[in-house]
Amino acid sequence: MPTRSLGPFTVSAIGLGCMNVSHAYGVPPEREAAEALLRQAFDEGVTHFDTAALYGFGKNEEVVGAALKPVRDKIILASKCGMTGVDGKRVIDGRPETLKATCDASLKRLQTEVIDLYTLHRWDKQVPIEDSVGALADLVRAGKIRAIGLSEVSSQTLRRAHAVHPIAAVQSEYSLWTRDPEPRLLATCAELGTAFVAFSPVGRGILAGGIAPQPQFAPGDIRLTMPRFAEPHLAANLAQAERFAALVRAWGYSPAQAALAWLLAKGPHILPIPGTAKPAHLTENNSAAAITLAAAQVAALDALYALETVQGPRYAPAVMAEIDPD
Template sequence: MDTIAQAARVALGHTDISVRPIGLGCMGMSQFYGDADERESVATVHAAIDAGIDHFDTSDIYGAASGVPSRNGFGHNEDLLGRAIGGRRDEVVLATKFGCRLHPDGGVTFDGRPEYVAEACEASLRRLGVDHVDLYYLHRVDPSVPVEDTVGAMADLVQAGKIRAIGLSNVQPDILRRAAAVTPISALQSEYSLWAREVEREVLPTCRELGITFVPYSPLGRAALAGRFTADSSFAGDDFRSTLPKFEAENFAHNLRLVEGLKDFADECGYRPGQVALAWLLAQPYAIAPIPGTKRAEYARQNAAATAVRLSADDVAFLADLFDPAQVRGGQYGKLNVRTS
């Protein structure tokens, strides 16, 4: 069986940085999907590295983002990941994000001011315990600051050796083009999976045109595509899925019927549903580097093994038809507690 270490690497934009095809999103180790045990989370990072995963994704806001209760606080996820990769920094490509700050009322506000860019980066470096990060994202665009000003300040960080490459998160093609006209953009991160395919219309073609690598978050549909849920599954108040339209009772029951088709297909192939879902992403005609998240070493190893799945063109088309966007019920997000001032 091919391993992730044998798989072709994915270049980040036009840089000399490359990653293995499957990464690890660390957000859930601090928030969004219920409580997490820190020792288990650290062990999961170690297991992921041992399995050949080298792309690790975090953000300064993970642990304090609005909408889901958390006891951890701002910067927790970076601190946790920094401790986990201690002594193994040279084995990982490290990505983090900035641009979301806590509002006094408990919500989140966006800050893309040039003076904040350097401040946020220095704080992230301290928490991570490193002298540079490989990929630094603007997590959300500040509507009060031209994106050109924000990415211009990020370019200064590249020149200073604080970051190696620049990324954006959750932006539309017009913003992406404006940013790319100022400085090279190496990666764009947005949601993409079999059951969330909005980016196929314009975002992915724009990335290909501009030579930008696409980094899908939630590539397993927030674990739904792993095939472990039933229509009776419920999500506690500290689980972000309890707020999402796709997971509302009627929508969820309908969407799980589509997942049953994925499970049947995976059984026939001899793989797990989540592995097939990741392989479908890797089969798309773009530079793609998914970052499925997990708090458990077992699942990190399973995700890494998805690079062994071989899908034919007919398989890819069958799965795309199975999850035709017109058949998937529920939008991306519910109501978010975001402040603009």
């Protein structure tokens, strides 16, 4: 597996978003299968594992911690705070005292003494970003975390945070069908030496050919709340995905491989973290690290998936209001 820089760390070019094994995509796999998938990822060269206190309301960290404890010194372990489950509900809370308490709980669940990259999952707009990042800086000084990240923030917020403490990574949704970080946020990250961690890099399955014309999502699947996966948008988005799949298969790649290879070609500071609960998909995703798309191929995909070709916002209005876009 090729490597890239993530703040002070060197990690696999493709990481693993661990959410799928316990959160947001319907019925999760059994605990034994989930842990086996995480160990398979390591065996295939993945060294960047991303979880969060929110996922499964703590259960995901427990699974990740148990599965990867034997190889803890060989991986970069990332988790997130500032958005957690409280009394069965998702709550955004960026107060310093909350972030510090969340970190202590995460350390126990992850069975580790330090979290390598600790990311503010959402900026709590009721709390100045300087205060939240200041609390994370305290955790660095206390030796509980090694580096600080932000998720779903604008370039302006990144600069404000970076003035308090160096920000090792920004995490946001980025893929062929979610081009929002271009060009401003990606350029700001490159300027500041901040890695960009791309979550949902295969479009929550649509760029991997995994969405049927009339998808039967399981109860609780996050895509049930997303306008892009419902009519009147879904049919147009599926037709676009079919054109994409036909193009890249003619090149000899699966859709998922091409989607990930495109991200890797967009900049050396970009780190995709595809998630999956299926071993075969994991191997397929990881194989994309060996693919180098030609400039003409990248340009063809840029043209095919220009921002205006995707229909529907990526979140419902209430969730869109929670993020901090450029």
